[in-house]
Amino acid sequence: MNNKIKRCKKCILPNTYPGIDFNEKGICNYCNYFEASKEMRNSLKEDLKGQFYQLIEETKTKKKEYDCIVCYSGGKDSTFLLMELKEKFNLKILAFTLDNNFLSDRAKLNIKVIVNKLCIDYIIIKPEQDIICKIFRDVLTQKIVYPTELTAMLSPLCVACQGMILAAAFRLAKEKDISIVFVGFTPGQYPDVSYENFLKTKSCIYFSNTVYKDDPPDIIKMIRDPIDEVLGEKAGKYYLKSQYLEKGESYPYALFPFHAILNYNEEYIYKKIKTIGWIKPDDTDSCSTNCLINSLANLVFLKQYGYHPYIAEISAMVRDGLFNKEYALGLEKIEENNNILKRSLDKLQLSREDVGI
Amino acid sequence: MNLLTYRRSRKDAWKYPGTPILFFKFLFKKVNEAAAILKYPSLPSPYSLVPLISQALGLGMPMMGSGKSPYSMISYFTRLNENIFLKNNSGLAYHQRRVMVDEIYDMIAPYLLNEQEEYIELLICARHKEALKNFSTDEITEFRGILKDKFKILHNLFLKTKFKGGHFAHIAHYGYPEDLYREESFLREFDAQALKLWRDKSYPIVTEIYIDNIDAPNKAIWGWYIFMPHYTKEIFKSSKLRENKLLQAGKLARSLGAKFAGMAGLVASFSKGGNFLAENIKGIGFTTGHAFTIANIYDITKSIIKGVSLDISKSKVAIVGAAGSIGSGVSKLIAVNNVKEILLVDMALASSRDKLVKLEYVLKKINKNIAIKLSTTVDDVVNYDILIVATNAITSIIRSRHLKKGAIIIDDSFPKNVSRSIIRERDDIILLEGGVAQFLHKHNVYVARNMPDLLELSISKLVSCKQAYGCLCETFILAAYGHKGNYGLGDADPKLAKDIWQKGQIVGVTSATFQNYGFAIEKSRIQKVKDIISCRS
Numbered sequence: 001m002n003n004k005i006k007r008c009k010k011c012i013l014p015n016t017y018p019g020i021d022f023n024e025k026g027i028c029n030y031c032n033y034f035e036a037s038k039e040m041r042n043s044l045k046e047d048l049k050g051q052f053y054q055l056i057e058e059t060k061t062k063k064k065e066y067d068c069i070v071c072y073s074g075g076k077d078s079t080f081l082l083m084e085l086k087e088k089f090n091l092k093i094l095a096f097t098l099d100n101n102f103l104s105d106r107a108k109l110n111i112k113v114i115v116n117k118l119c120i121d122y123i124i125i126k127p128e129q130d131i132i133c134k135i136f137r138d139v140l141t142q143k144i145v146y147p148t149e150l151t152a153m154l155s156p157l158c159v160a161c162q163g164m165i166l167a168a169a170f171r172l173a174k175e176k177d178i179s180i181v182f183v184g185f186t187p188g189q190y191p192d193v194s195y196e197n198f199l200k201t202k203s204c205i206y207f208s209n210t211v212y213k214d215d216p217p218d219i220i221k222m223i224r225d226p227i228d229e230v231l232g233e234k235a236g237k238y239y240l241k242s243q244y245l246e247k248g249e250s251y252p253y254a255l256f257p258f259h260a261i262l263n264y265n266e267e268y269i270y271k272k273i274k275t276i277g278w279i280k281p282d283d284t285d286s287c288s289t290n291c292l293i294n295s296l297a298n299l300v301f302l303k304q305y306g307y308h309p310y311i312a313e314i315s316a317m318v319r320d321g322l323f324n325k326e327y328a329l330g331l332e333k334i335e336e337n338n339n340i341l342k343r344s345l346d347k348l349q350l351s352r353e354d355v356g357i
Numbered sequence: 358m359n360l361l362t363y364r365r366s367r368k369d370a371w372k373y374p375g376t377p378i379l380f381f382k383f384l385f386k387k388v389n390e391a392a393a394i395l396k397y398p399s400l401p402s403p404y405s406l407v408p409l410i411s412q413a414l415g416l417g418m419p420m421m422g423s424g425k426s427p428y429s430m431i432s433y434f435t436r437l438n439e440n441i442f443l444k445n446n447s448g449l450a451y452h453q454r455r456v457m458v459d460e461i462y463d464m465i466a467p468y469l470l471n472e473q474e475e476y477i478e479l480l481i482c483a484r485h486k487e488a489l490k491n492f493s494t495d496e497i498t499e500f501r502g503i504l505k506d507k508f509k510i511l512h513n514l515f516l517k518t519k520f521k522g523g524h525f526a527h528i529a530h531y532g533y534p535e536d537l538y539r540e541e542s543f544l545r546e547f548d549a550q551a552l553k554l555w556r557d558k559s560y561p562i563v564t565e566i567y568i569d570n571i572d573a574p575n576k577a578i579w580g581w582y583i584f585m586p587h588y589t590k591e592i593f594k595s596s597k598l599r600e601n602k603l604l605q606a607g608k609l610a611r612s613l614g615a616k617f618a619g620m621a622g623l624v625a626s627f628s629k630g631g632n633f634l635a636e637n638i639k640g641i642g643f644t645t646g647h648a649f650t651i652a653n654i655y656d657i658t659k660s661i662i663k664g665v666s667l668d669i670s671k672s673k674v675a676i677v678g679a680a681g682s683i684g685s686g687v688s689k690l691i692a693v694n695n696v697k698e699i700l701l702v703d704m705a706l707a708s709s710r711d712k713l714v715k716l717e718y719v720l721k722k723i724n725k726n727i728a729i730k731l732s733t734t735v736d737d738v739v740n741y742d743i744l745i746v747a748t749n750a751i752t753s754i755i756r757s758r759h760l761k762k763g764a765i766i767i768d769d770s771f772p773k774n775v776s777r778s779i780i781r782e783r784d785d786i787i788l789l790e791g792g793v794a795q796f797l798h799k800h801n802v803y804v805a806r807n808m809p810d811l812l813e814l815s816i817s818k819l820v821s822c823k824q825a826y827g828c829l830c831e832t833f834i835l836a837a838y839g840h841k842g843n844y845g846l847g848d849a850d851p852k853l854a855k856d857i858w859q860k861g862q863i864v865g866v867t868s869a870t871f872q873n874y875g876f877a878i879e880k881s882r883i884q885k886v887k888d889i890i891s892c893r894s
Contacts, residue, residue, distance in 0.1 A: 019424020021435055029424050029434045036439040040415050145798045147821050152422020192418040199451050210542040212455050213407065213462045214417040215807045222821035229822050229870065232877040242817075244539065244809040312421040 011315040012328050016306035018152045034319050044195045048260045055202060055253060056089060059179050066121070067091040068180040069173045069252075071098075071165055074107035075290035077258070078184035079114055079278050080269040084262055085182060086118050096172055098165045099126040100291070101133065102344065106281035107290035113277045125168050131235050135160050135227060136293065137348050140300050140355045144226045149217055153190065155309035157297035163223035166205070166254070167240045173252040185256045187264050188316035194256050205254040209245045218243045264322055283340055286331050296344040299334045300355045308332045373500045374485040376457040378507065380449060384457070385510045387413060391441040392518060395433055401523040401579040402613050403465045403515055404565040408805050409433075410461065414443050414454045417806075426803045427567055462806075464511055466560040469612040470605070477504045479558045483551040484543065522614020523565075523579030524836035526641075527829055528606045529621035529811070530585040530592055532772070536811050537588050557598065559586045561606050563613075564816070565805035573837035573864045580836060581613050584811070585624075589751065589772065592627060599627050607638040616841040617642035619832030622771055626749055630682055630847040642842035644835065646828025647849035651686035652858035653827040654745060654769055654791045656868045658691065661765055661789060664871070665887040667742060675700040675741035677755070678748035680712035683769055686849025687745050692720040698728040700741060704748070709733070735759060743767070746774045747791065755779070760786050763889035767791045768873075769827075777874055787886050790873045792827035797865035824869050834861050 006015040008028035013020055021029045034041075059067050070085060072078045072095040085091045095115055097103070115122040138144040139156040146156045154162070169181045183204075185194070193216060194204035201207060206216050224239035245251075258264045270280070281289055287310045288294040301309040308314075314331055317323040323331075335341070336357070345352065370377040388410055392398070400406060408428040411417040423429035430437070443449065449457070467476030481489060481497060489497060531537040538544055540562060547555060562584040569577035585592065585602045592599050603624070610618040618641060620631060625645035628634045634643045662669055674691055678684040679701035688699060701716055703709035713731045720729055730737075738744055738759050746755060747769040753776035755766065762785045768775045769791025780788055796802075802820045810817060819825050825833070835844055838860055845853050861867065871878040 018422040019426065019429075019431065021424060021432075023435045029431050030421065032437075033419070033431045033434040036434065036437065037442055039439060040442045044415065147798075147823075148422050148801065149420060149820065152420070193420055196416065196418050200455070209539065211540045211809060212459060213806050214411040214455055214458050216417065217420075217807050217820065218809070218817040221810070221817045225818050225821045225875065228876045229824065229872060230877055232879050234879075236876060242809065247535065316421070 008315070011318045012325055013311060013315045014307050017311060018148045030315070031319060034316075041192065041195070044192075044199065045260065048195050048198055051198070051202065052255060052257070052260045055180070055255070056091070060091070062179070064177060064179075065092065066094045066176060066178045068182055069094050069096050069169055069176075069178050070182045071096055071169050071184065072111065072115075072122075073097060073184075073290045074103065074111040074114075075184075075288065076266075076269055076273060076278070076280075077186060077289075079110065079273045081182060081184040081257060081262070082114065082118060082120065083273065083276065084257070086120060093120045094172075094176065094178065095120050095122045096169055097122075097124045098161075098168050099124055100161050100164070100293070101129050101347070102291055102293035104281040104283050104290055104292050106279060106283065110278050110281075110290075114273075117276045123172065125172070127164065127168075127238055131231075131238070132164075133348055134231060135164075135235055137350060138230055140297070140348070140350065142304065144230050146226060147222065150219070150222060151301075151305060151309070153312050155297045155301040157293065157301075158309065159223055160227065163220075163240075164238045167238060170240065170251050170254075174250075179252050181252050181254045183254060183256050185258060186313060186317065187258050187320055187322060188313035190256070191259065191316055194259050198255075198260075203251075203253040204256045204259065205251075206243045207245055207251050208243065209247075209249075211244070216243070264317075266322075285335065285340075286333055292340055293344045295334060295338065296341050296355070299336060299341065299357050302334065303356050308334075373503060374480075374488045375460050375504075375507075376449075376453065378503050380457065381507055381510055384410070384414070384443070385514055387441055387443070389514055389517070391437060392514070394436055394438075397518045398433070399521050400427070400518065401567075402520050402565060402581070403468070403511075403518075404462075404563055404581065404613075404805050405520075406514075406518070407458065407462050407465075411458045413441050414449070414458065416451075416454055416458060425569075425801070428565075428803055428805050460507075461511070463560070464508065466563060466609055468508060468511060468515070470560070470609055472560075473505070473508045475558065476560065477501055477508075479554065480504065483547065483554040483558070486548075486551045487546065520614065523581065524575060524616055524839070525578065525580035525832050526583050526610030526613060526615035526618040527580065527621060527832045528583050528585065528603075528610065528618050528624050530602075530624060531588040531811060532622070534588050534590075536809070537586065539809065541586065556587070556591070557601075561602075561609050562586055563609070564808055567803045567805075568833065569801050569803075570799050571837050571864060573834075573860075574839050575837050578833065578836040580615060580832070581610065582808075582816070583609055583618075589623060592623070593751065600633070603628050603634060604637060607634045607641065607643070611638060611641040615641060616839075617644060617832075617835065617844065619644050619646050619828055619835075621646065621826070621828050623749060625682065625828070631843075632846050635843050635846055642840070642844065643846060644831060644844035645682065645846065645849070646826075646831040647682050647686060648845040648853035649794070649831035649834065649857045649861065650769065650792045650827030651683055651690060651849045651851070652854035652861075653794050653830070653868055654683070654687050654747075654767055655690040655854070656858070657767060657789060657791065657871070658687075658743065658745065660868065661767075661787065661871065662743070664883055665763075665765065665787070665890050667765075667890055670695050670697060672696050672742040673698040673700070673740065674743045674745065675702060675738040677702045677735060677738065677744060677746040677774070678770070679703050679716060680709040681747060681749070682848040683747040684745070685712070685716050686851060686854065687747070688716060688720060689723060689851045690854065691745075692723040692727060695724065695726055698730065700730045700732060700737060702732045702735060702738060704733055704735070704750075745791070746770055748774055750774055757782050762786075763886050763893065765789070765886070780873065784882060785885060785889060787871075787878060787882060788873050789871055789878065793824055793869040793872060794827055794830040794861070794866050795869040796823035796825070796830075796833075798823055800865070818875070830861060830866050831857055834864050834866055837864050
């Protein structure tokens, strides 16, 4: 990272981040807003907590084959989530992984070990690999471009991948008549918006068949539109269409437990999941414990946009007191010349020049 | 008395529909305080304030990265403090807050049109008819008084905030009943009488938009999408409704401070090429959007001809809807090239026939070498290489049987004149969307409220893909150039098409990639048509 970058003294957000402004004390407008809206946010969180528990209890009384789907990447957060939902809440879980063609071998092994150990049914879905690779290629080479609303939170490659994962999870849940999809987003991923969505619709992802003037941006559509526009229906079919539902259309509730009912403590998470045989992969970067293409996506994004794609999440964790600044800065480091990077490029049939690194 | 004690002491606070007046007063007191801290920021219109009011209520929470958006509280947060937020003890449940925001939003159009009294009566007689059915005359009078007080509260704030107006408005209408019923879901519960009253008297639905980072005289532009609250068929049916609602939308555009208004969907057609609006509403200009649209269709036509290696001098082009503004405009642009033949098609009406004859004469003057044929039936297009379709027909009129192998169809109609199923039935033709244009990705687009994609105004696609239909592009380009007054009225003018296209090139607005129904056209399809054409020659 460039040493000349100015950072918020509180949350480490850099001056290259979209819409940032600093006050005379060197504190950014995001921190000021966070501080000022703290009380309101805390009350939202409290409401969220109560209703979360209620929804989980309601689901359990339905006595279906499965109470929920857990999007399970094999990474640390979703492994911990799986454990907690099984052990603390005694839910009947169907774990689900979308194989994006870049899952670390260790992550695959972790998945096997953990679902066996926890006696959880498991499904892996593998979309057409050439289509995934095409999507990844086009986002890395900026044929598919996402707007600031999305790139302020994560890299376009992660946007495209997460959109596909969520769509597959929702469709699987519908097919199997499962009413909740759990996602292991950290408290720094989509905070506020997810609380609000939940309080409006009982789902952290917004779906509605009526329109209010305070509706959130249609993120679902914003993820899909650029893919349709560049790659056509073949790729678009892997995504959901819109947050606005058509007649007769419905989706299960999406819940992010780290936003309400599970405390997020990274040290504790690592400790806990090790007890059931989870081993940290040595082939992923500092921001991922399951995905091999993450390094490449992060590096390319940094060059293209001038800030780290995880910085919004990391800074939110710093503001929340979940990370200290030094640790957070460490998470930003990207290894520029490793084999994983090369292998990812080779798999996508791209050169370093193609992606500008 | 604070809100909590008020809530306890007044159990009947929610007696009347809408938000109790004390909550209203309380909220606006806070908004006034915040606005005062910000020294009453210079915003374009009351619609700019609503997202900020929502956020103070804990709704529409701003997203990370939104620090530059005029609609995000984060933009103002070097100066504001926690006092502007409505705290937990406000007593307003989530859905009540949403109702409140909607209520404020809906009051703005009648306020700007100075029709508060009419709006109040509309609420009493239609919107809240059912809820008020057991109320006495005195109670209804009291309710009327409450609504008047709400307008006064709104007025006091708006008076202090000196709204600066904007650059443009864009008038549209809803496409289908389900679109309108999704926006105004309360209509589902109306009886026939209330529905009729609402239909006749309701007010436009508006969202404000801000675009910056533009390379043009205006680096940033403000404007409003103004939706007539009716769907296509409804407007088609009644000329009286059509005229009233066009005038209402045009007047609202003027009240908001737009310098001119563009037109989407069938607004240009409904307003007789914009002339009805221009003649009846002074102090604001109008433009149909057709100049950019025909330039864009022409550009797409040239690109696809090149893409499939079609020899233009051997090509036969059919223009369906040729007597219309877009059809005639495109014909004139195409006639400049030495195409083999142009077929001008328009359906049946005698007036269309006259128009076609006149158009034939004009085209002959542009290029005497082209064979021109006239037709009043779409069945005559079967042997044509390129079909450009731009009619007002409300159903699909082009069928698979009308298309020869290797045909290229550019459909600029709304509703679409070529059925989507044709794409699945026939892999030997290319069906393209007419008029989709591409902005630059560096153009930042901010909208005051999200709306589902409607008709030709695909708002999320504008934000995400930076794409819009030609009519909207014309509006944006003119706004970026600081245009005032009328621009393109009546039939699309090729000279204006040239002018707006050149300006668009400078701003960075060009044709989008080949697509239809939002999907990219597969390379394999283009190759297949290319092969067919190559075998043909």
